[in-house]
Amino acid sequence: MPSSLDAYLTSALEGAASGRPIADAIRHLCTAAVKVRNTIIEGGTSGDLGGQRGETNSDGDIQKELDVLADKAFLKAAKDSGFAFFGSEEQEGPVRLSEDGDLAIAIDPLDGSSNISTNVSIGTIFSILPVSAEQKANPDTVFRQKGANQLAAGFFTYGPQLHLVLTVGDGTHVFLFSPKFGGFVEQTASVSIEPRAKEFSANMSNYRHWDTHIRNYIDDLLAGAEGPREREFGMRYVGSLVADAYRILTRGGVFLYPGDERKGYQKGRLRLMYEANPVAMLVEQAGGAASDGTRRILDIEPESLHERVPFVFGSKREVERIARYIADSDALAERSPLFGKRSLFSS
Ligand SMILES: O=P(O)(O)OC[C@H]1O[C@](O)(COP(=O)(O)O)[C@@H](O)[C@@H]1O
Numbered sequence: 001m002p003s004s005l006d007a008y009l010t011s012a013l014e015g016a017a018s019g020r021p022i023a024d025a026i027r028h029l030c031t032a033a034v035k036v037r038n039t040i041i042e043g044g045t046s047g048d049l050g051g052q053r054g055e056t057n058s059d060g061d062i063q064k065e066l067d068v069l070a071d072k073a074f075l076k077a078a079k080d081s082g083f084a085f086f087g088s089e090e091q092e093g094p095v096r097l098s099e100d101g102d103l104a105i106a107i108d109p110l111d112g113s114s115n116i117s118t119n120v121s122i123g124t125i126f127s128i129l130p131v132s133a134e135q136k137a138n139p140d141t142v143f144r145q146k147g148a149n150q151l152a153a154g155f156f157t158y159g160p161q162l163h164l165v166l167t168v169g170d171g172t173h174v175f176l177f178s179p180k181f182g183g184f185v186e187q188t189a190s191v192s193i194e195p196r197a198k199e200f201s202a203n204m205s206n207y208r209h210w211d212t213h214i215r216n217y218i219d220d221l222l223a224g225a226e227g228p229r230e231r232e233f234g235m236r237y238v239g240s241l242v243a244d245a246y247r248i249l250t251r252g253g254v255f256l257y258p259g260d261e262r263k264g265y266q267k268g269r270l271r272l273m274y275e276a277n278p279v280a281m282l283v284e285q286a287g288g289a290a291s292d293g294t295r296r297i298l299d300i301e302p303e304s305l306h307e308r309v310p311f312v313f314g315s316k317r318e319v320e321r322i323a324r325y326i327a328d329s330d331a332l333a334e335r336s337p338l339f340g341k342r343s344l345f346s347s
């Protein structure tokens with residue numbers, strides 16, 4: 001019999017009393033994820049889960065039927081888990097759920113909304129944070145703590161398979177929902193990201209909006225074996241962060257969603273508290289790296305629940321290389337159109 005998520009949670013968390021609420025919370029989140037997955041399989045009552053509801057969320061995005069259903073399912077799970085606060089992409093601000101709990105959850109209930117109607121993998125991303133007595137008295141500060149404080153982080157993917165990718169700070173683990181087993185079973189005990197990237201992931205339609213250093217980096221990848229990197233790179237971009245992150249966790253590569261000149265995109269598109277922070281923790285726990293191009297994501301002091309952040313993550317060497325392209329603007333200014341083979345850019 002495969003090893004169960006339950007057995008993992010018991011051994012990883014329940015030895016210490018402080019770990020029990022986190023283990024319970026993860027079990028409740030799994031129950032909600034199975035419900036969301038069932039709703040997706042059945043197509044919802046309207047038959048169009050990607051249909052617009054005419055309302056906008058905190059970010060100005062038009063909410064889809066499934067955004068709202070998933071938010072409700074995970075809000076209930078958070079209440080049942082005893083979380084003190086719920087900070088969701090689909091809610092205006094922090095929601096206080098209990099006076100007693102010492103945990104908060106930041107959540108993207110439905111990630112990859114634009115892919116709902118296309119039957120492409122979508123997911124739910126979550127970040128579990130501690131709540132101090134001072135933060136309880138001042139709820140606005142609960143979701144202004146850096147990602148390094150996360151106690152656990154993960155995402156569910158609703159795709160051909162239902163996965164939970166989880167870290168509680170002792171590596172990154174993948175669990176697969178097995179209807180036969182009636183729960184989640186361990187699929188990969190400890191994920192390790194390939195250090196050398198062979199693929200990149202970016203929305204290339206934004207190329208013309210990017211700064212020169214990002215365009216130069218991408219140009220060097222596209223030049224392949226004839227360019228300064230002297231090897232070929234593939235490109236994959238699903239447009240659901242959970243799917244792009246899962247691919248990078250399992251076979252390496254690098255993801256970039258930089259800021260650009262467009263109104264509303266100066267800090268990219270992804271949200272720090274419930275997209276970048278949890279993915280960054282999973283990636284670091286798997287031996288990879290995550291930055292905003294300059295700073296480690298997990299060290300960023302957030303200003304608000306919904307703030308965006310430029311996001312680069314994946315194979316460690318590649319993330320470090322992108323930081324060098326950004327930092328070394330003088331070297332880039334001298335960059336030869338014939339791809340001078342400086343050590344900074346090759347390999
Ligand atoms: O469509 P774009 O601009 O490429 O952005 C894609 C990104 O936006 C997202 O869909 C944003 O998430 P939501 O669907 O939760 O708003 C990510 O999953 C994805 O990485």
Ligand SMILES: [Mg+2]
Nearest residue numbers: 108110111112
């Ligand atoms: Mg999202």
Ligand SMILES: [Mg+2]
Nearest residue numbers: 089108110111
């Ligand atoms: Mg979302």
